[in-house]
Amino acid sequence: MLKGADDSVMEQEDSASRHGEMTSWDINDIKLPQHVSQTDWFQEWPDSYVKHIYSSEDKNAQRHHSSWAMRNTNNHNSRILKKSCLGVVVCGNNCSTLDGRKIYLRPAICDKARQKQQRKCCPNCSGPLRLLSCRGHGGYPVTNFWRHEGQFIFFQGKINILSL
Structure with a gap:
């Protein structure tokens, strides 16, 4: 299901409130939450601006799986894997x-x-x-960010496919 930007912010808040976790983290933060009571179900088609916390045991999250066609993109932070959507x-x-x-x-x-x-x-x-083409915030390329920290895999996506 494809959503607009307003819906994605609500989805992010709803996802966090479902399991009572803090949503104020950003993939670039020095420290990410380590006390997570419940991880998210894996999302194969992440859409809009979303954040998910997966278990480090989740095989799809370990493989950085996405049904969108993605390509690894140069990132200046070696702790974060950055992937760009190809449309x-x-x-x-x-x-x-x-x-x-x-x-x-x-x-x-x-x-x-x-x-x-x-x-x-x-x-x-x-x-x-x-x-x-995939277009995200302000027409910039759409990106997914993955970061392994302890027993969690943090995902932050910025996807907004227009005209579908």
Whole structure:
């Protein structure tokens, strides 16, 4: 489910109030909370501005898994893994399948392969494919941040896919 910026702040507060944890932490803080009574369920499609605290035992969190197509991005803080969203490939004709679903394809990770992918045709209508970029705060690229601290994996996401 894709939400607007206002909804994401409420979701962040709701997530924190569900398990009574402090939401004032930021992934760049020197110290992160270490007394967490309940960790979050893993979110495969994090959307909007969100924060999650996962158990360090969670296999998906350990792998920094996301269903969004992400690429590792240079980060000047070696304790934080930064990943940037590559967007989604859509049909340029905005076609639908027989059951009414839109065509959304995962973009290739490599720049050259992604350019080649966009020259292909829609698998449904043979129309042109186009890349719909991820845009976050103020149009900046969308990023996910991961940080392992003790028995927790902290996740902070800034994702807002416009026009989907």
